[in-house]
Structure formats: C-alpha cells, structure tokens
Amino acid sequence: MKLIIAIVHDEDAHALVKQLTQADFGVTKLASTGGFxxxxxxxxxxGTPKERVESALAIIEKTSQTRKEITTTTSLLGDNSVMGMPLEITVGGATVFVVDVEKYIKM
Amino acid sequence: MKLIIAIVHDEDAHALVKQLTQADFGVTKLASTGGFxxxxxxxxxxGTPKERVESALAIIEKTSQTRKEITTTTSLLGDNSVMGMPLEITVGGATVFVVDVEKYIKM
Amino acid sequence: MKLIIAIVHDEDAHALVKQLTQADFGVTKLASTGGFxxxxxxxxxxGTPKERVESALAIIEKTSQTRKEITTTTSLLGDNSVMGMPLEITVGGATVFVVDVEKYIKM
Ligand code: NI
Ligand code: NI
Ligand code: NI
Structure with missing residues (x-):
C-alpha cells in the first residue's frame, strides 16, 4: 500500500477528486494554502495499492499539470473605450509525494 | 517512531481525540472532507513509538468502526399526523495508514 | 527526497513559512488544531532533498522552539488601581516528523 500526497491548485482540485473517485481511488481532501x-x-x-500508483499519477498529471492558457486583460483607453489584450498565463501544476505505508486498515 | 494517519467521520472525531489524548497519544486534527x-x-x-501502534489502533477501532444505528424517519400522513419509522443506518468507519518515521523531534 | 511534517503553533507559522521559503524550501500549510x-x-x-533536511530542521528550531516569555498580568486592586505582575510563560514548541519519500514529482 502507498500513500500519495498531492498538492494541487484549488481550480484543479474538484475535477481531480472526481476523476480519481471514478477510477475507484479513495481520496481525502485537506484544505491548504501554499507558502509565502x-x-x-x-x-x-x-491511499492505493502499489500496483495502481502509476495509474493515479497519470490521472493527476492529466488533470493538474502546468499548462498555458490565454486570458484577456482589458485596458481602459483615453477615449473611454476598452481594449482587450491576449495574455498567456501558466496555470495548474502539482507537487506529488509517494510514501510507503506499513499498515493499512479500513474499519 | 510511527505516524498514524486516520481519516474518521466528523461525528467520531471529538470522542476519538479525547480517548487518544487520555491514553497519552499526541494527536493533531486536520480539517478534511471526503472525496466526490x-x-x-x-x-x-x-505520532507514536512503534510499541504503542497497536494500542492506538485499538482505540481508533473501538471509537470509530462501522456500526449499525437505528434512527427514526418521520413521515407526514394524510390526516396531518406524523408517523415514525425505525431505519437502520451505517455510521462511523475509519481509514488508517501507518507510516514509518525516520526522525522524530519534539522541540 | 524526504517529507518533513511540522506541527507548530499558529503564532510561529507565518515567520516559519517565510524563512523556509526564503531558504528555497517548498512549504504547504495545512490548517490544524491540537488535541483535546x-x-x-x-x-x-x-518536501526536501535529504541533504537539506538538517538545514530545514535548523530553521524550524530557530523559529519555533519552546522559549520563555515574560507577559504581564493585570489585577484590579481594592482602590480601583491596576497592578501589573510579570509572569513567565512558555510559548512555541514544535513536533516534527521526517518521513522517507519513494517518489517525488513536480508537474
Ligand atoms: Ni503552482
Ligand atoms: Ni464513511
Ligand atoms: Ni505547544
């Protein structure tokens, strides 16, 4: 048995929990905030049997990995019109630790 | 030294923290929610010395294990009287992981 | 790779996260409360490479260890004047677990 601790961005968490649950992984969500x-x-x-670790990691990677997105910033111009500017931003990303479990009990 | 990570239902958490503390275990409570x-x-x-892991697990099992409870559902009848119906529900349950600790420091 | 789980007092957490981040450690903050x-x-x-565990522990110790502080209690006297009494209290303290990480992935 292995324990996967995955720190993901809030905006990815809902979809990730859903996908992991659909794939029959037991998931517990802790509230957290990043560092400074x-x-x-x-x-x-x-928590997952060691045979399924790679499968869980693949789901995390698919749902949470760093990717580029185009957002639009708007600027107010001198004549009071608004100009939209496309801006590429990086979203997502995950930090994942796999830890060995000596004993696993479901009561 | 071992680290026990126990995911229990909210309604069992208070009694469990109390029992573990009375038995001299150091307990930290994290807020969490289940999956989907x-x-x-x-x-x-x-956190516990390895000699006391079984004792901690016994307390968790006694306090949190899955059990049947009888609750009463109430239905409003046609004549505006209320009928109570006994209903067996399953409550409690815990998922527990024991992980080895390489180094433990109390500062 | 190692995972350090540090349980510290709220009043030390902000400074500790700041110091660890300045020293280039990745830190995730979970809300928690102590036991009973x-x-x-x-x-x-x-999360840290094993070569840097001691450096992280030194930062935790410097920022969070148990220490004495002088606080002042105030008592209302019979003539409605207030008397301040110095009182030595113990603040801080940390419980720290170091756990081995089998696999670490930054996505
Ligand atoms: Ni990020
Ligand atoms: Ni349950
Ligand atoms: Ni303390």
Missing part, C-alpha cells in the same frame, strides 16, 4: 505569497492550494491524500 | 459526494471527514495525525 | 484542550496549531508539509 502563494495561495489557493488543496492537498489530497490518496 | 462524501463530506464531513476529519483527518488525525498521531 | 489544545488549539491553534498549524501543520506544515515540507
């Missing part, structure tokens, strides 16, 4: 100047992280605890 | 469609879980972190 | 009759703890999760 970062905010909005969620920590997930996933 | 589940809610109301509490995650406890318990 | 204790409150106001914060749990930090720190």
């Amino acid at each position: 100047l970062k905010s909005g992280n969620t920590t997930l605890i996933i | 469609l589940k809610s109301g879980n509490t995650t406890l972190i318990i | 009759l204790k409150s106001g703890n914060t749990t930090l999760i720190i």
